[in-house]
Amino acid sequence: xxxxxxETAKVAVVGFGTIGSxxxxxxxxxxxxxxxxxxxxxxxxxxxxxxxxxxxxxxxPKGMLTDDLRRVLDNREITTVIKLIGGLEPARTVMLxxxxxxxxxxxANKALLAEHGAELFAKAxxxxxxxxxxxxxxxxxxxxxxxxxSLAANRIESIHAILNGTSNFILTRMEEQGTNYASAVAEAxxxxxxxANPAMDVDGTDAAQKLAxxxxxxxxxxxxxxxxxxxxIDAIEPADIRFANELGYTIKLLAVAELTNQGLExxxxxxxxxxxxxxxxxREAFNAIHVxxxxxxxVFFHGLGAGQMPTASxxxxxxxxxxxxxxxxxxxxxxxxxEDRNAPVPVRDSAEVRGRFYLRLxxxxxxxxxxxxxGILGRHNISIASVIQHETDEPAGGVVPLVIMTHAAPxxxxxxxxxxxGRLPCxxxxxxxxxxxx
Amino acid sequence: xxxxxxETAKVAVVGFGTIGSxxxxxxxxxxxxxxxxxxxxxxxxxxxxxxxxxxxxxxxPKGMLTDDLRRVLDNREITTVIKLIGGLEPARTVMLxxxxxxxxxxxANKALLAEHGAELFAKAxxxxxxxxxxxxxxxxxxxxxxxxxSLAANRIESIHAILNGTSNFILTRMEEQGTNYASAVAEAxxxxxxxANPAMDVDGTDAAQKLAxxxxxxxxxxxxxxxxxxxxIDAIEPADIRFANELGYTIKLLAVAELTNQGLExxxxxxxxxxxxxxxxxREAFNAIHVxxxxxxxVFFHGLGAGQMPTASxxxxxxxxxxxxxxxxxxxxxxxxxEDRNAPVPVRDSAEVRGRFYLRLxxxxxxxxxxxxxGILGRHNISIASVIQHETDEPAGGVVPLVIMTHAAPxxxxxxxxxxxGRLPCxxxxxxxxxxxx
Numbered sequence: 001x002x003x004x005x006x007e008t009a010k011v012a013v014v015g016f017g018t019i020g021s022x023x024x025x026x027x028x029x030x031x032x033x034x035x036x037x038x039x040x041x042x043x044x045x046x047x048x049x050x051x052x053x054x055x056x057x058x059x060x061p062k063g064m065l066t067d068d069l070r071r072v073l074d075n076r077e078i079t080t081v082i083k084l085i086g087g088l089e090p091a092r093t094v095m096l097x098x099x100x101x102x103x104x105x106x107x108a109n110k111a112l113l114a115e116h117g118a119e120l121f122a123k124a125x126x127x128x129x130x131x132x133x134x135x136x137x138x139x140x141x142x143x144x145x146x147x148x149x150s151l152a153a154n155r156i157e158s159i160h161a162i163l164n165g166t167s168n169f170i171l172t173r174m175e176e177q178g179t180n181y182a183s184a185v186a187e188a189x190x191x192x193x194x195x196a197n198p199a200m201d202v203d204g205t206d207a208a209q210k211l212a213x214x215x216x217x218x219x220x221x222x223x224x225x226x227x228x229x230x231x232x233i234d235a236i237e238p239a240d241i242r243f244a245n246e247l248g249y250t251i252k253l254l255a256v257a258e259l260t261n262q263g264l265e266x267x268x269x270x271x272x273x274x275x276x277x278x279x280x281x282x283r284e285a286f287n288a289i290h291v292x293x294x295x296x297x298x299v300f301f302h303g304l305g306a307g308q309m310p311t312a313s314x315x316x317x318x319x320x321x322x323x324x325x326x327x328x329x330x331x332x333x334x335x336x337x338x339e340d341r342n343a344p345v346p347v348r349d350s351a352e353v354r355g356r357f358y359l360r361l362x363x364x365x366x367x368x369x370x371x372x373x374x375g376i377l378g379r380h381n382i383s384i385a386s387v388i389q390h391e392t393d394e395p396a397g398g399v400v401p402l403v404i405m406t407h408a409a410p411x412x413x414x415x416x417x418x419x420x421x422g423r424l425p426c427x428x429x430x431x432x433x434x435x436x437x438x
Numbered sequence: 439x440x441x442x443x444x445e446t447a448k449v450a451v452v453g454f455g456t457i458g459s460x461x462x463x464x465x466x467x468x469x470x471x472x473x474x475x476x477x478x479x480x481x482x483x484x485x486x487x488x489x490x491x492x493x494x495x496x497x498x499p500k501g502m503l504t505d506d507l508r509r510v511l512d513n514r515e516i517t518t519v520i521k522l523i524g525g526l527e528p529a530r531t532v533m534l535x536x537x538x539x540x541x542x543x544x545x546a547n548k549a550l551l552a553e554h555g556a557e558l559f560a561k562a563x564x565x566x567x568x569x570x571x572x573x574x575x576x577x578x579x580x581x582x583x584x585x586x587x588s589l590a591a592n593r594i595e596s597i598h599a600i601l602n603g604t605s606n607f608i609l610t611r612m613e614e615q616g617t618n619y620a621s622a623v624a625e626a627x628x629x630x631x632x633x634a635n636p637a638m639d640v641d642g643t644d645a646a647q648k649l650a651x652x653x654x655x656x657x658x659x660x661x662x663x664x665x666x667x668x669x670x671i672d673a674i675e676p677a678d679i680r681f682a683n684e685l686g687y688t689i690k691l692l693a694v695a696e697l698t699n700q701g702l703e704x705x706x707x708x709x710x711x712x713x714x715x716x717x718x719x720x721r722e723a724f725n726a727i728h729v730x731x732x733x734x735x736x737v738f739f740h741g742l743g744a745g746q747m748p749t750a751s752x753x754x755x756x757x758x759x760x761x762x763x764x765x766x767x768x769x770x771x772x773x774x775x776x777e778d779r780n781a782p783v784p785v786r787d788s789a790e791v792r793g794r795f796y797l798r799l800x801x802x803x804x805x806x807x808x809x810x811x812x813g814i815l816g817r818h819n820i821s822i823a824s825v826i827q828h829e830t831d832e833p834a835g836g837v838v839p840l841v842i843m844t845h846a847a848p849x850x851x852x853x854x855x856x857x858x859x860g861r862l863p864c865x866x867x868x869x870x871x872x873x874x875x876x
Contacts, residue, residue: 026591026733037590039771134588140734142588149764150572150580152475153464153754278740281719295464295751296578296741302716303737313734316591324771326587326764333477333762 008041009323012072012103014094015084016049016065019108019135021056022312023082023319028058034316038323046072069094073101080104080322082315092116099127104327106318108135108311114209114225117216121337130331132318137210138163138287140310141303142317147218147291148334154293156218158258160437163210165285165306166194166201167233167253171270172283175241175250181234193285193306204230204253204268211255211266216336218291219257221264221345229350229411230268235432240360243388243403244272244434250280251434263348267411271435272358278302279437351412356385356436359404361421362428369426370402376424380417382409399428405436446479447761450510450541452532453522454487454503457546457573459494460750461520461757466496475758484510507532511539518542518760520753530554537565542765544756546573546749552647552663555654559775568769570756575648576601576725578748579741580755585656585729586772592731594656596696598875601648603723603744604632604639605671605691609708610721613679613688619672631723631744642668642691642706649693649704654774656729657695659702659783667788667849668706673870678798681826681841682710682872688718689872701786705849709873710796716740717875789850794823794874797842799859800866807864808840814862818855820847837866843874 011027013020027034027044034042047065072078081103085091091112098105100123107113113120113136124131134144138161147156162168166188173184185202188194200206212225233253244251249272258265273280278300282288287305292298304310321327363369374384388403406414414433421427451458451465465472465482472480485503510516519541523529529550536543538561545551551558551574562569572582576599585594600606604626611622623640626632638644650663671691682689687710696703711718716738720726725743730736742748759765801807812822826841844852852871859865 022733030591030593033591033593037771140737142584142737145583145588146580149759150583150755151751152758153468153471153751155468155471276714276719278716278719281714281716293751295460295747295754297745297748299578299580299739299741301737301739304735307735309733310735313589313591313731316733317588320590321587324767326767329762329764329767333475 008043009038009079010043010045010077011080011082011319012046012048012078013044013082013084014048014069014072014098016047016051016056017084017086018308019311019315020047020049020082020084021058022308023084023315024056024060025058026312026316028060034320037320042319042323045078046075048072069097072103073097076102078103080106080319082106082319084108084315086111088112088115092120095120096123099123099129102127102129104130104322106132106315106322108133108315110136110206110209110213114212117213118337124331125338130322130327132322132327133213134318135311135314137213138289138301139303139305139307140313141287141289141301141305142314143214143289143301144217146299146301147214148330151291151293151296151299154295156259157292157294159214159218159256159289159291160279161211161214161255161289162252162279162282162287163207163255163305164201164253165287165304166198167207168282168287169193169285170202171233171236171251171253174236174238178238180238181236202234203232207253207255207268211257211268215257215264215266215347217334219259219264219345221347222337223266223347227347227350228266228268229353231270231433233270235430236270237432239401240432240434243360244358247272248275249273249436250275252279252282254279254435254437259345260348262352263346265348265353267350267353267355267435269435271437273437351410351415353411354408355411356408356438357406357414358434358436359406360432361402361404362399362430363402364426365398365400366426372424372426373402373404373421376417376420377404377406380413382413382417383407446481447476447517448481448483448515449518449520449757450484450486450516451482451520451522452486452507452510452536454485454489454494455522455524456746457749457753458485458487458520458522459496460746461522461753462494462498463496464750464754466498472754472758476761480757480761483516484513486510507535510541511535514540516541518544518757520544520757522546522753524549526550526553530558533558534561537561537567540565540567542568542760544570544753544760546571546753548574548644548647548651552650555651556775562769563776568760568765570760570765572756573749573752575651576727576739577741577743577745578751579725579727579739579743580752581652581727581739582655584737584739585652586768589729589731589734589737592733594697595730595732597652597656597694597727597729598717599649599652599693599727600690600717600720600725601645601693601743602639602691603725603742604636605645606720606725607631607723608640609671609674609689609691612674612676616676618676619674640672641670645691645693645706649695649706653695653702653704653785655772657697657702657783659785660775661704661785665785665788666704666706667791669708669871671708673868674708675870677839678870678872681798682796685710686713687711687874688713690717690720692717692873692875697783698786700790701784703786703791705788705791705793705873707873709875711875789848789853791849792846793849794846794876795844795852796872796874797844798870799840799842800837800868801840802864803836803838804864810862810864811840811842811859814855814858815842815844818851820851820855821845
């Protein structure tokens with residue numbers, strides 16, 4: 001290999017934001033550690049970012065930071081680029097350019113892979129280069145290496161995962177401190193766990209994109225992440241946390257992939273998880289992945305899924321793998337998003353995916369309401385397992401919470417039933433629907 | 439690489455016991471899965487074992503099973519051998535012969551690596567071959583890959599691990615069913631979790647050998663596993679479980695490696711672990727490893743550390759890695775047990791390693807006893823944090839339990855104090871000493 005003849009591996013970082021600064025910190029401050037892992041010196045020669053002024057908490061030698069991507073593209077000595085630009089554009093265009101100019105690329109951008117994985121991997125194969133993306137799912141937890149390599153002897157049967165640290169932080173605060181959703185979001189923002197606009201985190205988009213990547217890696221499925229049924233956490237109220245606790249559960253935003261005879265079932269939903277199970281014990285901004293394989297049985301991974309240094313840890317692990325040559329092999333054998341990969345596992349229509357559900361409706365406190373609602377559920381063939389309606393001291397405007405636990409029913413039937421209930425005059429907006437995991 | 443020119447990868451299994459049968463099952467029953475992962479057909483051509491008759495629950499083609507190792511050594515088409523012989527000899531000699539005859543070797547034998555790692559790895563380097571050993575520590579949990587590769591950007595700061603499933607099963611049964619040690623051992627034996635002679639599992643030997651391997655991989659230390667201070671679980675009684683629960687703890691056999699300014703601290707001991715922490719939630723025969731790295735923070739791995747198919751899952755992952763060429767790279771860059779590896783981290787003398795301890799003594803129920811015992815602790819500079827002495831309805835033979843929690847003290851001082859206490863007439867044999875993790 002050409003790289004082995006070189007005495008120094010020359011690399012660049014494109015995108016000098018939070019994660020980029022973490023990667024630069026490790027590159028500049030831990031040269032011995034990197035040299036030992038790679039077997040030769042690793043030299044960061046260029047950082048590219050449009051913002052040349054903002055302080056990043058890391059000392060960068062004069063001339064290293066530039067806003068001109070050409071200084072990377074045109075430097076043939078740079079073999080590998082850590083590309084840490086979020087969002088779809090210009091991230092996609094920059095990545096295509098880097099691959100075209102012969103660079104191996106390391107990325108942490110799950111949205112980009114979920115949306116343009118096929119295009120980007122095809123380009124990399126054509127250019128004879130590799131893409132590594134350990135940091136794109138679950139940050140510091142090495143789940144991409146685990147599923148892609150360490151569990152390769154298994155047929156993966158299911159993945160149950162907490163993939164969004166922001167949501168998990170909010171749910172933890174609501175549960176442990178009894179705060180409402182808005183205060184928990186505000187605290188997450190104050191502590192840097194949530195963006196000013198946390199929509200993609202709390203509505204399940206981020207988790208669905210990561211789940212789409214895991215589903216391809218673990219099952220060979222090619223889901224469109226937009227088609228993954230997803231429910232967010234923004235409607236959850238302290239009352240739901242209390243009901244869940246009473247029933248012996250805690251609420252987690254779970255991303256689930258499960259292989260069945262009818263195809264691969266995928267969904268993202270806040271879920272009642274039995275207390276004192278490993279997933280229920282995942283607190284604060286942590287992520288976790290519970291994998292079942294036919295040989296290995298259950299394996300559980302838990303760690304920080306976001307944040308500067310945990311994500312940089314994964315990025316630099318990818319850099320090491322790329323520089324020593326492991327990534328080139330893995331990239332070739334896994335053949336992700338390749339046209340000639342074996343027939344993909346079909347993804348089941350989400351409307352057909354069954355589950356048990358917890359529903360909390362805000363209903364008028366008058367006779368006949370339960371009959372109307374249970375009538376709708378019955379017409380959609382959804383059986384009720386139990387109903388909880390506490391006496392309320394002060395029904396707010398004559399409205400009381402009605403909690404219904406269903407037996408297993410298809411997601412599509414539930415969607416239709418909830419639609420019909422929403423049109424009832426006795427039901428107020430703000431219905432909460434959670435899945436139940438037993 | 440020569441292997442890439444071959445259309446079929448030819449492999450052998452040496453040692454057809456429980457794990458060997460699991461590996462053979464995956465090799466014979468999942469050919470498509472393996473071919474997909476490796477990129478070519480994987481053909482098992484020979485199984486070697488002295489016992490040609492015993493049924494193993496897997497159909498083996500006629501002629502595949504032999505008791506003659508030469509049929510593997512002399513077959514130059516066989517590039518890679520899965521060697522699953524337990525104990526030191528003939529495992530060591532067989533491994534040396536395999537390496538000498540040019541085979542890459544995959545092993546699950548932690549005792550062999552802890553004892554003869556330096557010799558075996560030197561032989562492999564000299565022969566230009568590799569050794570893979572994911573299955574040697576924590577079975578199906580990919581902790582060797584995680585520490586050796588995925589966390590390579592980190593300075594590892596500590597490892598807290600449950601590495602012996604037999605002990606964990608016994609402690610779980612004692613805690614959850616209130617059974618005594620002997621009944622829990624008998625149940626573990628009945629269910630196949632414990633050998634007829636479980637000494638190496640329950641006395642901490644097995645965990646210490648695995649810890650020695652992890653300490654070398656994660657910290658570059660070269661501990662002699664025999665020098666690792668280890669305490670077994672065989673003196674633990676239901677009373678200890680009850681005391682632990684009262685104090686908010688559960689008891690786990692922990693293997694610990696912790697980097698300090700005074701060197702690497704290593705020990706294996708039953709330990710009071712706070713309830714509702716991840717390690718406390720590890721039940722039955724499961725293993726778990728809690729790793730702290732300076733970039734990634736805390737990462738936690740949980741899965742089956744033993745058993746036929748979980749261990750075979752790790753063995754076959756190693757086989758795939760070896761056949762695609764990743765192992766050759768990792769073997770070279772990690773340079774384990776190499777003479778010219780960077781200066782090893784010094785291992786701290788175990789007598790100096792500090793800890794908080796729980797002691798339960800069986801003492802005569804008479805005045806002055808506590809004074810004698812606390813006097814000894816005082817003379818060894820060990821401060822007492824708390825004393826628990828319940829009133830006993832029926833002191834057995836005038837003997838009552840005395841539980842003492844100490845402040846942090848060096849292990850050597852504690853050993854000396856316990857020795858002195860053992861010579862007191864008022865103290866009966868059977869003192870229990872546990873570490874406390876806060």
